[in-house]
Every structure is written in C-alpha cells, then in structure tokens.
Amino acid sequence: MELRSPARTFTIRQLCQEFDCTARALRFYEDKGLISPERDGMNRVYSYKDRARLQLILRGKRVGLALSEIGEILDLYELGDGGATQNAISLAKFRDRIQALESQRLDIDLAVGVLKEACSRLEDHLRSTRPELLEQPVEAIRPRRPRPGEMRRAG
Amino acid sequence: MELRSPARTFTIRQLCQEFDCTARALRFYEDKGLISPERDGMNRVYSYKDRARLQLILRGKRVGLALSEIGEILDLYELGDGGATQNAISLAKFRDRIQALESQRLDIDLAVGVLKEACSRLEDHLRSTRPELLEQPVEAIRPRRPRPGEMRRAG
DNA sequence: AGGTGATCTTACGTGCACGTAAGCTAGACG
C-alpha cells in the first residue's frame, strides 16, 4: 500500500512520534470528542483527516485555546449545519478569538523583547566570568525538560 | 500626594481593577515569590515597581509561560548575581523560550488564518439564512464569558 | 510454549492556577 496515498492510515504511535505527544493525550482528545478514529478490532486507526484534526488541535493548544474551544472550531468543519443562532454565536466567538490572538501576538513580540534583553544581560555577565558557558544548549547543562502535567491558557 | 509620582503606591484592588485580575491571584503570585509588596500593618502596599512586575507576569501568562518560568525572568532583573552556572542555564532556557515564542507566533498566524476562514464560511452561511445576525457581538447573544478556573500552557 | 511489544480499558493520582467559603481586623460612616 502506498505510504503517501490519501487512503493511508496511521497507528497511534506513529502520530505520537510525528507530533511529539503521548497516546494518553490522543485518547483523551477522543474522549472529549475531538477525534474519532476508526477501529480495527480494538485498535485505533487514524486517517489522514484525523491526522489533520490532530494537527489543528495541537496548533490550537500552542496558541492557548482550550480543548473545548478547539472542539467548536473543528465542529465547524463538519458544519453541514447547526441552528443559525448557534452559528451566529460561533461567529461572534471566533471574532473575539481573532482579536485575542492578535493582541497575543503583540504580547509575544513584547515577551521576546524582554527575553532578548534578559539574554543580553546574561551574555554580558557571563562573558566577563565564564565565557566558555556562553554557547551551551540546554541539554549540555541539564538533562531534558520534563514537561509536567500542566498547560495554562491564554484567553 | 501626586497620583503619578514614581513614589505612588497602589492598593490590591486598584491593581486588580487596572489589570483585570483578582486579589486572590495577586496573593497567589506573592506566595510563589513573584511579587513582594510592602505592608502597612497587614495591608499590602504595591509600588510602581511591583506594578511593573505584575504587568510582566500577566504578559508572560498570556503568552503561555508558567509562573515558575516568569519567576526566573523576574529574578534576573534583581540579578546582582547567582552562580554563573545557574546563569548559563537561564540563558539556555531563555534562548529556548525565544525559539518557542517565535514558533508560537507562526502558530498564531496560522490559527488566525483558520479562524478567518471559519468566519468566512459562517458569514456566507448566515448571509443566506439569517443576515440580521451577522453583526452581533457576543454580548448581544450570550451573557458574558465566565472564565472558569483554568489556564493552559503552551511550551 | 514463552516472551516481547504495541495496543486496549478502567480508574485513581497529579500539577497548576487559582476559586471560594469561613472567620478575624481595622478604618469610615450615619
């Protein structure tokens, strides 16, 4: 079977590796109704469409959307319909979201500015004390970031 | 006393109103060592510097930083010092963070694109069914977003 | 037959960022 055909399918592990997340997370998203992969017996079988949805989910998460909000967006793509009032609500909420995201972009620019300033300070300070530490990546100093349970939001 | 002098102080409520957060949150940040306002008897008295720190905290939150990470950045501004190794770690982490934020900016642009697309679909659909709902803001349709307990992260 | 690896379900546990009473103080007001 052709590996890049639109009919191609994925196992849970494959998606986890590709997108750097856990199987638990995928099952959790399924629980919340964000993805609904087919089954081969008990095993989940993800289609290209599922993969695209997952990509949107993770992208949404990264910009601070709650899973529930991501769900609303995804639902829209199955749209077909849903009462017009509901759609109007969605529209208004999305417009809100766009506003929020654009202001968030500004925040990011500011934060990057702050961080670069901070880096400059640190570089100056290190240059005059331990210049050999200047170019080390994180891994060379500490093991690996543990990525705990969290995930804050950003409304 | 001049209200805009750099010696001006703020009550907890004033900051809460200005930055749209709760007193509980401010005390929580204090608990975590992110702010340390003076006291007048029992009452907290926030200086201009405290206000600036709060602004940085909230800005950091909005871009998905954990409070612990925000703490590290803030500590840097008192810098004075702290072992060179610790500083090198901070530097590496900040560089990581900058990378993450810049990729997050990209995500935001993509998300905004998705949302605008979604809005277009909705507008098209509504135009042909209930055109009078097109320009309603959220408030006109639903009460007010409750903003529950949450807040996700974005590393 | 036994073992390894990937998958599953069920279900309790965790970390973060607060929310939410409950009960105490101290100044301001009529």
Added chain:
DNA sequence: CGTCTAGCTTACGTGCACGTAAGATCACCT
C-alpha cells in the same frame, strides 16, 4: 454604637489536561 467596606489568613475545593499504574488482549518472534 452598629455595620459597611476593604483587607487579611487559613484551608479545602475545582477545572483542565493529562500521568500513571494495573491488568487484559493480540500479533509476531524465537
């Protein structure tokens, strides 16, 4: 004088997004 209003502390509760066993299934390998 009582009673708001603002603030405080202590402490248990909450919502979200998973983490983490525990135990079972099935394919494949040796």
